[in-house]
Amino acid sequence: MLGVKVSQRDGYIMLDQQHYTKSLLELYGMSDSQPISTPLVPNSHLMPATAEEVSEFNSLGISYRSTVGSINYLSSATHPDLSFAVSCLSQFLDRPGIKHWQGFLHVLQYLNGSQDLGLNYGGKDHCGMSAYSDSDWSNYQATRQSITGYLSCFNQCLVVWKTRKQPTVSLSTAKAEYKSLCDLTLELLWLTQWCQESGILQSLKRIPVYEDNQGCINTANG
Numbered sequence: 001m002l003g004v005k006v007s008q009r010d011g012y013i014m015l016d017q018q019h020y021t022k023s024l025l026e027l028y029g030m031s032d033s034q035p036i037s038t039p040l041v042p043n044s045h046l047m048p049a050t051a052e053e054v055s056e057f058n059s060l061g062i063s064y065r066s067t068v069g070s071i072n073y074l075s076s077a078t079h080p081d082l083s084f085a086v087s088c089l090s091q092f093l094d095r096p097g098i099k100h101w102q103g104f105l106h107v108l109q110y111l112n113g114s115q116d117l118g119l120n121y122g123g124k125d126h127c128g129m130s131a132y133s134d135s136d137w138s139n140y141q142a143t144r145q146s147i148t149g150y151l152s153c154f155n156q157c158l159v160v161w162k163t164r165k166q167p168t169v170s171l172s173t174a175k176a177e178y179k180s181l182c183d184l185t186l187e188l189l190w191l192t193q194w195c196q197e198s199g200i201l202q203s204l205k206r207i208p209v210y211e212d213n214q215g216c217i218n219t220a221n222g
Helices: 018-027 051-058 064-077 080-092 098-114 173-198 214-220
Strands: 005-009 012-016 118-121 129-135 147-154 157-165
Touching: 018 064, 018 098, 051 098, 064 080, 064 098, 080 098, 080 147, 080 157, 118 157, 129 173, 147 173, 157 173, 173 214
Parallel strands: none
Antiparallel strands: 005 012, 012 118, 129 147, 147 157
16 A cells, blocks of 8 residues: 555564654644644534634635545554544535644644554464444534444454444434444455455354444344
């Protein structure tokens, strides 16, 4: 993948985008920014911008789509820790305001302290797949939609991850969790078919899926 460094050491393969991240920090003048520990401000909720906030951002002459796209590339390749932040910032591509721009800068501050992180593969005796699904409930305050989150591991190494706003409003936590679980199931169907066709896992029959909502579990089990 373009811009991804592949390193091999001690039986592991590591994927990282440290060079790309450094270039991104330099582009936006954030190389000397104070590193922070989270991609978004804890317990914060980004809302649609007011007319004044839109005007203030437009005066900067910055392409918001390009800024979000630059970190989406990191999120989809080697930084699953950015997945939720990118999902939140992407909600405002059509009408960004100054606070959404500040949210992007917050992500860059986080990257300034985590640019050497990446994905490690290999070094495990266990060979198999596992998956995890979760959802909040009506956390997107503008429309009360919920946020889906899931991931899947092969050989205890992360291979699939996703965070996105659900397209419809859920009337219960169980419904929101079940939507997330359905999305994960579709992803796993594709992933297992690809693995089998590639000869990676010829005898895979079951994948343990972990979910913490009992109502969702009962519905899934029939």
